[in-house]
Amino acid sequence: MEFFPEVAKVEYAGPESRDVLAYRWYNKEEVVMGKKMKEWLRFSVCFWHTFRGNGSDPFGKPTITHRFAGDDGSDTMENALRRVEAAFELFVKLGVEFYSFHDVDVAPEGKTLKETNENLDKITDRMLELQQETGVKLLWGTANLFSHPRYMNGGSTNPDPKVFVRAAAQVKKAIDVTHKLGGEGFVFWGGREGYMHILNTDMVREMNHYAKMLKMAIAYKKKIGFGGQILVEPKPREPMKHQYDYDVQTVIGFLRQHGLENEVSLNVEPNHTQLAGHEFEHDVVLAAQLGMLGSVDANTGSESLGWDTDEFITDQTRATVLCKAIIEMGGFVQGGLNFDAKVRRESTDPEDLFIAHVASIDALAKGLRNASQLVSDGRMRKMLQDRYAGWDEGIGQKIEIGETSLEDLEAHCLQDDTEPVKTSAKQEKFLAVLNHYIS
Ligand SMILES: [Mn+2]
Structure with a gap:
């Protein structure tokens, strides 16, 4: 007995298809x-x-x-x-x-x-x-x-x-x-x-x-x-x-x-x-x-x-x-x-x-x-890596691997007491790049 006689097996028909009961993108073996x-x-x-x-x-x-x-x-x-x-x-x-x-x-x-x-x-x-x-x-x-x-x-x-x-x-x-x-x-x-x-x-x-x-x-x-x-x-x-x-x-x-x-x-x-x-x-x-x-x-x-x-x-x-x-x-x-x-x-x-x-x-x-x-493409991954690049070297790396104390960081700060440079978070750029991949 067929329980859904109104629907046939759904097949892959490619992106040009306009059939709501066909797959345009899901080509399962691809x-x-x-x-x-x-x-x-x-x-x-x-x-x-x-x-x-x-x-x-x-x-x-x-x-x-x-x-x-x-x-x-x-x-x-x-x-x-x-x-x-x-x-x-x-x-x-x-x-x-x-x-x-x-x-x-x-x-x-x-x-x-x-x-x-x-x-x-x-x-x-x-x-x-x-x-x-x-x-x-x-x-x-x-x-x-x-x-x-x-x-x-x-x-x-x-x-x-x-x-x-x-x-x-x-x-x-x-x-x-x-x-x-x-x-x-x-x-x-x-x-x-x-x-x-x-x-x-x-x-x-x-x-x-x-x-x-x-x-x-x-x-x-x-x-x-x-x-x-x-x-x-x-x-x-x-x-x-x-x-x-x-x-x-x-x-x-x-x-x-x-x-x-x-x-x-x-x-x-x-x-x-x-x-x-x-x-x-x-x-x-x-x-x-x-x-x-x-x-x-x-x-x-x-x-x-x-x-x-x-x-x-x-x-x-x-x-x-x-x-x-x-x-x-x-x-x-x-x-x-x-x-x-x-x-x-x-x-x-x-x-x-x-x-x-x-x-x-x-x-x-x-x-x-x-x-x-x-x-x-790796573009977004590179943007993310760049945002955290400070942690890959120097004092950032030392903190990450657990080699620093609060006293060390106070000493570090007293030695170089310049304000951190303001860095853009680039949210709009991330969203723009995301949209480059959505068509
Ligand atoms: Mn659930």
Whole structure:
């Protein structure tokens, strides 16, 4: 059975094409800077928005009730099995190599944990067969510890240990099925790991409990021989008023506090970065430069809105700076560009799902082409090196290698008490040069 009969397989048609269901820039086998485009970009479709998103918002009921032909909108095993078939049809038609999912996206929850686990086993057995039939692989799996009412006060950070125990059982099972499916990662996104009010919250105790959960997950991963990376996904707020995984710098501090910095990488989502008050690319660039960028949830937000809109990236400048960071870190090892993005509530045609993915895949493919020129020309790198050139010699170099004390620097200053020469930061020149690579 065909689940999306209105859409054919999306092919590369070249830059002259004006077809929104063809790739103009994403030619997956083409080599760019020594690697195939598909190896640089490692595109992944997320299961939750694409197959479980129904367009509902806090003010309105679902607008998208039938995602694919034969979707009866129910949360039954029969519909869940149809849904995974439809999902793999979409992955193959888009030509993406990877997908991602939460446990509860793919299989209905039962009345007991045992029943829930049995449902998950059945569905993931079929997913494994579909992976083998199509060659599509699992980028990462995750446990949803935020939707069910039991998690309203948190999963790993819940004041009630009984909820922590239930969350741990769910994490174990989700790691098991991720391992079975050969997943390249397992993500912790702490949507409810935070607080709504500081007066009723023991922050340090909650964060320590969260570290305990991560440590148990790492121990279990090693015990069963799961080779995927463990990832934490920062987000500052929403649904909670404050979330402990605020941004990349906060999470790295937390990981180092608990000795987890070599065991856990970061799954960075630009829309979350924007909610933390940073520029779109800030967290991607920082995590990449610190060697902690495991994967990216490729999406963007709207500056005019204060919440997580999970939009597909279509902007060329954003796509280019994102790909610049990926090229400069040498590409992903086990991560990729996962479309944690959704079509709008008002985009109700099945083809909209395809058009959205094609537009973003193409924007990022063009971004990769732009960034490869930018990086290989080396102009911007030279401008950056020149700005810091003082640190490569003399007193700057001595400070960097730790050979100076405050007394040394006072003596140095007394010897040469001239004012530092004012040096332009050249921001406008950097932006002008960036634009030379965006066409
Ligand atoms: Mn995400």
